[in-house]
Amino acid sequence: APPTPTQPGSVGTRTRLVSSPSLAEMSASPAYALRAECRGHEDDVRGVAVVAPDAFATCSRDKTVRVWREAIGDDGYATAAVCVGHTSFVTALARVPADATPSLPSGGLVSGSRDKSVIVWSDATNEPVAKLAGHSLDVTAVCVMRDGTIVSGAMDKSIRLWDASSGKCVRTIADAHGSSVLALLALPDSNGFLSGSADKTIKRWDVAHTTAGGGLGSSSLTPSKTITGHADTVRGLALMPNVGFLSASHDCTARLWTLEGEPVRLFAGHAALVYSASHVPVSSRTETLVITGSEDNTAKLWNSDDGSCLQTIAHPACVWAVSAFPSGDDGGNGGDLVTCCADGVARVWTRDEKRKNHTAQRALDDALVAVAELRAKADLEDQKKKIKTEPPESLHAPGEADGQTKVIAETGGSIAAYAWSAGTKSWERLGEVTGVDDDSGGKKKTLDGVSYDFVFDVDIQEGAPVLKLPFNVGDNPYDAAERFLENNGLDPGYREQVVNFIVQNVGEDAFAGAGANLSADPFTGAGA
Numbered sequence: 001a002p003p004t005p006t007q008p009g010s011v012g013t014r015t016r017l018v019s020s021p022s023l024a025e026m027s028a029s030p031a032y033a034l035r036a037e038c039r040g041h042e043d044d045v046r047g048v049a050v051v052a053p054d055a056f057a058t059c060s061r062d063k064t065v066r067v068w069r070e071a072i073g074d075d076g077y078a079t080a081a082v083c084v085g086h087t088s089f090v091t092a093l094a095r096v097p098a099d100a101t102p103s104l105p106s107g108g109l110v111s112g113s114r115d116k117s118v119i120v121w122s123d124a125t126n127e128p129v130a131k132l133a134g135h136s137l138d139v140t141a142v143c144v145m146r147d148g149t150i151v152s153g154a155m156d157k158s159i160r161l162w163d164a165s166s167g168k169c170v171r172t173i174a175d176a177h178g179s180s181v182l183a184l185l186a187l188p189d190s191n192g193f194l195s196g197s198a199d200k201t202i203k204r205w206d207v208a209h210t211t212a213g214g215g216l217g218s219s220s221l222t223p224s225k226t227i228t229g230h231a232d233t234v235r236g237l238a239l240m241p242n243v244g245f246l247s248a249s250h251d252c253t254a255r256l257w258t259l260e261g262e263p264v265r266l267f268a269g270h271a272a273l274v275y276s277a278s279h280v281p282v283s284s285r286t287e288t289l290v291i292t293g294s295e296d297n298t299a300k301l302w303n304s305d306d307g308s309c310l311q312t313i314a315h316p317a318c319v320w321a322v323s324a325f326p327s328g329d330d331g332g333n334g335g336d337l338v339t340c341c342a343d344g345v346a347r348v349w350t351r352d353e354k355r356k357n358h359t360a361q362r363a364l365d366d367a368l369v370a371v372a373e374l375r376a377k378a379d380l381e382d383q384k385k386k387i388k389t390e391p392p393e394s395l396h397a398p399g400e401a402d403g404q405t406k407v408i409a410e411t412g413g414s415i416a417a418y419a420w421s422a423g424t425k426s427w428e429r430l431g432e433v434t435g436v437d438d439d440s441g442g443k444k445k446t447l448d449g450v451s452y453d454f455v456f457d458v459d460i461q462e463g464a465p466v467l468k469l470p471f472n473v474g475d476n477p478y479d480a481a482e483r484f485l486e487n488n489g490l491d492p493g494y495r496e497q498v499v500n501f502i503v504q505n506v507g508e509d510a511f512a513g514a515g516a517n518l519s520a521d522p523f524t525g526a527g528a
Contacts, residue, residue: 011183030391031311032301032337035350036076037079038068045340047093048323049109049166051123053266057109058324058346059090065111066283068346075355079349081126088114092142092152096120096185101148101164103129107326110150114492116151120164130167134160138492143184146205152405153181155489158446159195161207173221179199180489185237185245187259192224194245196234198489199409202227202247227261233489236276236321240304246277246290248488252448254292256262256304269309272448273487275320275374279304281327281335291337293319296450299339317342361397382453382473385432389415407433456505458484458498469498499525 008068043061050056054070056077065083069265072078073513092112096104108129109121118132118139137155144150149170150162159176160169176195183196192206203223213289236248244258256265267277272295280289280301288301289310299319301311321340337349350356399420406418417430452470469484471477481498485491 006279023191030347032351033356034347034364035336035355035357036348037266037360037364038066038077038079038346038348039344040066040079040082041344041346043344044318044320044342045344046089046091046320047111047345048091048321048338048340048346049093049095050323050325050338051095051107051109053325056325056346057093057095058340059093059101060344061089061091061114062344063088063090065090065093065109067109067126075357083111083119083121083126085121085128085131086111086115086117090114091138091140094142094144096144096148096150098123098210100144100146103165104190105177110142110144112142112152114138118150118162120150120167130164132160132167132169133171137180140180140182141184141195143186145186145193146188147191147193149191149207151186152248153184153195156492157181159184159196159205171207171221173205175453176205176223176393181514182235182310182489183237183247184331185239188239194237196237196247198232198233200228200232200249201310202230202234202257204259218236225261227257229255229257229263231476232273233487235274238276238278240279240290241288241504243304246279248274248277250274250448252294254290254302256290265304265307267292267300267302267307267309269300270294270296270298272450275318276322278323280324280337291322291324291466293322293339293449299344313339315339315341315343315347316345316364316368316371321366354492378474387415395415399427405430434459450483454506456501458501469502471502471506473506 041060041062045058045060047059048056053101055067057065059065063086066079067081068077071078089112090113090483096108096109096110104122106123108123111119116135116137116139119128120130122129125315135156135158139152141153148164150164150466151159153159157175157177157179159181160172161171163170172415177197177199177439179198181195181197184309184454187193190206192204194202194204195275196202204222204225206224207221230247230249230251232250234249234291238246240256243256243264243440246254246256248254250273252270252272252274254267254274255263257263265404267290274292274294276293278291280291288304290304291299295298295318297315297317299313299322300309303310319339319341324339325336329333335351339347387407389407392408392410394406395408397420402420402422404420408418415433417433418427419430421428445452446468447455447468453473454471456469458467458469467488471480477499480502481495482496485494
């Protein structure tokens with residue numbers, strides 16, 4: 001969804017000064033700027049995993065996983081591998097550490113997809129070594145526990161534990177949450193993990209050690225703790241060293257917690273849903289920052305000590321996922337950030353002046369300004385269409401009374417207001433119409449800080465809270481339906497019904513020339 005021109009972090013707002021004395025190193029160094037744009041994905045980049053000091057992996061709606069490695073003799077990154085195997089969107093990604101499991105001595109990756117499967121990839125060959133099937137709906141989260149056990153969560157509300165070597169499911173938690181499981185985090189100092197859900201809760205699961213036969217010691221598993229505090233879907237989880245963990249939520253905030261579930265810090269300032277959070281190492285010491293990614297088209301950097309926002313980084317579209325490279329004593333990639341954007345580009349950001357790509361940063365800034373101007377122009381044209389105008393010829397007839405006004409669509413394309421002057425017996429131009437507040441229904445609606453042409457109330461089932469379905473004229477209804485279902489943890493099978501609901505309530509004329517294929521496949525959006 002587009003940002004409003006005045007919101008923090010939109011075009012023209014590039015940095016926030018750092019004032020925290022406890023983060024003196026950050027204060028003394030420059031703000032983050034663009035280092036590299038990693039282009040290759042053909043659709044939204046949805047997830048990221050840092051795999052080495054000079055490499056990271058991303059997953060995308062284009063059904064692939066890509067590995068990016070620092071280019072030799074260049075401060076940018078190049079595609080090192082493209083992993084093909086999923087048959088639908090890839091939305092979750094995690095790193096398998098080296099020697100965590102015998103089948104992957106050099107480590108690997110785990111990805112989850114809308115095709116309901118989990119794939120384990122080898123670092124050595126970049127080929128799949130196992131495809132794990134068992135979930136009945138989209139796999140939306142994955143993580144790898146300390147002993148190498150793979151954990152997956154899905155929209156079917158279940159969590160599954162897998163043996164990476166055999167590819168067998170060793171435990172299923174059928175109703176782990178009251179709604180879709182959207183986030184998982186392996187705990188570093190125990191054989192356990194955390195899960196986050198559309199039911200607004202976070203749960204801690206402590207698992208018995210793997211037995212010699214590959215099974216798990218206990219036949220049943222219940223959460224050792226249920227953590228509440230968010231007012232909406234818990235979308236992301238990340239480790240915060242020496243403190244606990246971070247959570248990102250559709251309530252437009254991120255939070256810092258102890259591993260026991262005690263709240264430590266609230267990070268509030270995004271204007272829309274927060275999808276991801278990560279800690280950012282500042283140095284080889286224990287200081288850390290926090291980065292978040294949001295539907296408001298920004299990534300924000302936060303002071304972990306007091307929750308203040310230090311910098312807002314604007315993007316061309318929604319920021320789905322964020323991560324950071326570890327900090328090293330040699331300066332290396334320490335503290336560099338990775339953001340994954342809905343425009344199909346993964347971006348690396350740095351504070352190191354030597355690695356900043358000023359040319360690329362200027363080009364991005366110019367592109368953001370151009371996008372904002374086009375959006376403002378489109379909004380103005382939309383508002384103008386809602387004003388009742390008359391042709392210039394109507395000014396040839398005298399007015400009926402002093403002060404009578406007319407809105408004229410002028411030859412040059414502008415719209416201007418005129419008033420009849422009885423004294424001069426002429427129409428006097430008052431000025432150009434630059435906006436309108438149309439109380440008859442043209443007024444924009446606001447949801448989670450973002451303006452929309454429509455915000456519909458959707459009643460899914462009796463007794464359940466009414467859900468909000470936002471939509472802008474010109475948007476693809478299939479994309480809007482998919483985002484609505486995913487954000488609310490609903491079965492993707494409702495997609496066609498939601499599309500039909502949008503079309504019926506907006507009107508098919510609104511989609512003319514908007515690029516929306518109303519005869520598209522209800523699951524892929526491709527032409528029938």
